[in-house]
Amino acid sequence: MRKHFFSCLTYLLYLFQLLEENVLTFVKNELKMFKRILSPELPEGFESQKHDKELVDAEDEKQESSAREGALKITLHVLRKLNQKELADTLEKYELAVICQRELKSNLKKKFKCVFEGIAKQGNPTLLNKIYTELYITEGGTGEVNKEHELRQIETTTRKQARPETAIKCNDIFKPLTGQDKHIRTVLTKGVAGIGKTVSVQKFILDWAEGKANQDVQFVFSFPFRELNLMKGEKHTLIELLNHFSMETKESRISNYDKYKVLFIFDGLDECRLPLDFQKNKICCDVTMSTSVDVLLTNLIKGNLLPSALLWITTRPAAANMIP
Secondary structure (H helix, E strand, C coil): CHHHHHHHHHHHHHHHHHHHHHHHHHHHHHHHHHHHHCCCCCCCCCCCCCCCCCCCCHHHHHHHHHHHHHHHHHHHHHHHHCCCHHHHHHHHHHHHHHHHHHHHHHHHHHHHCEEECCCCCCCCEEEHHHHCCCCCEEECCCCCCCCCCEEEEECCHHHHHHCCCCEECHHHCCCCCCCCCCCCCEEEEECCCCCCHHHHHHHHHHHHHCCCCCCCCCEEEEEEHHHHHHHCCCEECHHHHHHHHCHHHHHHCCCCHHHCCEEEEEECHHHCCCCCCCCCCCCCCCCCCCEEHHHHHHHHHHCCCCCCCEEEEEECHHHHHHCC
C-alpha cells in the first residue's frame, strides 16, 4: 500500500513538472507574440491567423482559443497593475480584432461548407468543396460601366470557346492580370441566372475562412441584396449595419475598419429594391453617421465611405448598369 502511494506521488510530481514546462512554454510563446504586437515596427491591421496544422480539430481549436484568451487576460491584468494602461489598451484592441476574425471565420465555415441542391435548405446537404467546379470568368464585357470598376463576366461553356479571353479564377478576381499594375477596389461580376454567381461567392468566402486564399484580407462581410431590401426605410450607421449581419463584430466593438483590409460582398444586384441614386444621395464619409441603407451603399461603392475597402458585386447582365 505504501509502495503504491509513493508510486502515485512520483507520477504526480512528474506530471506536474511536465505540466509546468508546457504551461511556461505556452505562456512564453504568447508573450513573444504580444511583444511583437506592441512593437512600433508592426504595421497597422494584423495578419490573418494561420494554424500550424492543415487540419485542426474543432474542439482542439476551441480549447486553444480559450487558452489564448486566458493568457491575454492575465497579460492585460499585469500590464494594468504595472500602470501600463496605454499598452494594455492597444494590445486588447488588437487581440479583440484577432478574436473577431477567428470567430467570423469559424461561423462562415459552418455556414458555407455545405450547399443544398434544388430547393434551398431541403434535401441532403453536400460539401461545397466536393462539388464546386471552377467557373469560367473573363475580364471585360459590354455595358456602360465605370472603368474604375473591374468587370468580371461569367461565361457559358459555348461562349468560352468563341471568345479568346483570359480566364480568371474566382479567388483571383482582385488580382491584376499579367502585365497590369493597378489596384482593384471594386469588382462587378455579371452572369445569367443560375450560372453560379452565388455559389462562387460562397466558395470564395469558404476558401478565405479555411485559410486557403486571400489571407491578406482581414474581414469578409457578405450582404445579399434580398436581405438588404428588408431594411428599406431604416436608418443605420455602417457599424450598425455590420453588427446586424455579423454578431462577431458587435462583440468585438471594432469601429476603426479603415485600419484593416476589408471586403464587402453584395450578391444579387438584380434583386435590389433600394433606390440606389448615385447622383442625388447625400455624401457620407463617417462610419458612425446614421443614414438610410441605400445612402450607405452608394457611398461605399463611390469610395466616400471606407475608401480602403474592397467591394465585390454580383448581378445579372440587365442590372449591371445600376452601378455607374
